Amino acid sequence: MSHHPRVAFFTDSxxxxxGVAHTSRHLEAFAKREHIPFLCVRAGKESEKFQDESITAVEFKRSSIGFGLERDMRFDFLMWRNLKNALQAARDFRADLVHITGPSDIGQIGARIAFLLKVPLVISWHTNLHDYAGKRLEKLLAFLPETQCKTIAGWGERNALKATLRFYKLGRQLFAPNEELVDLLKHGTxxxxxxxxxxxxxxxxxxxxRDSEDNIFRLGFVGRLSPEKNVRFLAEIEKSLLDAGKSNFRFLxxxxxxxxxxxxxxxxxxxFTGILKGEALSKAYAxxxxxxxxxxxxxxxxxxxEAMASGVPCIVTDQGGPKFLVQHKVNGLIARNEREFVTAVIDMMSQSQNHEHMRLAARQAAxxxxxxxVFEKVYEDYRVCLHSQNLIETRNQFAAAR
Structure with a gap:
């Protein structure tokens, strides 16, 4: 085995x-820069295989048999038809371990291949699927009385978490993006x-x-305009700002x-700009x-x-991962409830000197x-995982020889 483990990476996006797609592209780019052999299996417009220096990419076209997760993403019930080709690709690549990004259609195939090849399975947590399930159930059942709706949504969220943790127990090594989720996975699996x-x-x-000079205070948001992002709250913020006599602002x-x-x-x-990429996205942030x-x-x-790197202070809730990125009153503000969130927006708009300090601190932190x-540490954890696997196999061989 070479210094760098040969990783077969199965990503659902x-x-x-x-965020999953963004991280996946950067992991592949890191492997390419470092000339590390890397197999990336993912969905694409067509089923094909191609080589780019140290990178081997295998793409499978998703069928229409499944259900939509987002406007640009589906779960394909027939993805398993590609198991044979994916297994052969992993064998040809001589994978030391398999890394999957969750229990998606592609991820399930990756987990099966790790079992068939008898190599360690690494699973990274990217999306709070249980929270998404609860939020979407709540929207779907909005016609019910509020108490009943929240009860059913809570039940769905709890059971989605249990199912997700069962899947993650298949992994030899797990990754999580923040300290709370590290603890959740450690104790749950x-x-x-x-x-x-x-x-x-x-x-x-x-x-x-930045190229805007019109003195309008722009309140930005970048991401999916979907229920789990709580974007309808932006309308409440606008109403509160207008009620407070604020008018020189605009949402972007x-x-x-x-x-x-x-x-x-x-x-x-x-x-509303729609989805932006490249220079247009950079300018929007700035x-x-x-x-x-x-x-x-x-x-x-x-x-x-990305916002902080653009010199933009952030206002976030005290739930989820973003609060670990923001230092309260240093490079942004953390709100414990909706009232605090609105107050934070008004304070940031009103206190120009503090706002400028936060701009500089945000950039510095980013x-x-x-x-x-990030990925040097990931590869170190891959090596630790493989070393642990080798120790287990050695112990098993000694036990069998007795």
Whole structure:
């Protein structure tokens, strides 16, 4: 085995616009920069296999038999038809271990292949699936009385968590993006769990990309406009700002999703850009004055780092991963409830000197978040996992010889 483990990486999202895809592309890019052999299995427009220096990519076209997870992503019930080809690709690659990003259609195949090849399975946690299940059930059952709706949604959330933890018990090594989830997985699965945070490119996302000079205070959001992001709360924020006599502001919402039409009908001072990429996204971030992230379900929040790298202080809730990225009253604000969130927005708009200090602190904090450092630690954990596997196999061989 070479110095770097040969990893077969099965990701449920690569080409889409979300945190899992973003992290997956950066992990592949790291392996390419370091000339590390790396197999990436994912869904694509067509089923194909191609080589790019040290990277081997295998893509499978999803069928129409399944259900939608997002506008640009589906769960394919027939993905298992690709098991034979995926297994052969992993064998040809001579994988030392398999890393999957969760219990998706692609992830399930990866877990099966790890079992068939008798190599360690590594599973990383990227999405709080149980929280998403609860939020979506709550929206689906909104026609019921509120108490009954919340009771059923809570039941769904609890059982989704139990099912997810059962799946993660299959892993030899687990990764989680924040300390709370590390503890959850350690206690829920009794498996070794390491912190796997995220990085940000501070050249792509930079205050230097700002070109707005109209003195309008822009309140930004980047991400899926979906129920679990709690984006309808933005309409409450707008109403509170107007009631407080604030008028020189505008929401800048970057992204798309099922809640977009509702927001377009309920926000009076907002610009909707749709999904942006590249330089357009960098400029959008840099032109924001505050980044609002009312989600209570995000496991990490890549967009928080991107906003901070752009010199934009963030306001987040005290639920989920984003609160671990923000230092309260240093580079942003953390709100314990909706009232505190609204107050935080008003304070940030009103206190120009503090706002400028937070801008500088946000940029400084983001400059310490390096993708290379994140993945160097991941590869170290891969090596520890393989060493542990070798020790177990050696003990088993001694036991069998007695």
């Amino acid at each position: 690569y080409h889409e616009t979300n 009794e498996k070794p769990t390491s912190l796997m945070q995220r990085g940000v490119d501070t050249e792509i996302f930079s205050p230097l990309k 919402l970057v992204g798309d999703g099922s809640e977009r039409s509702w927001l377009e009908n309920h926000l009076r001072h907002a610009t 032109n924001m004055d505050a980044f609002l992230f009312p989600s209570q379900t995000d496991a990490f929040g890549n967009v928080i780092l 400059c310490g978040a390096s993708w290379d450092r």
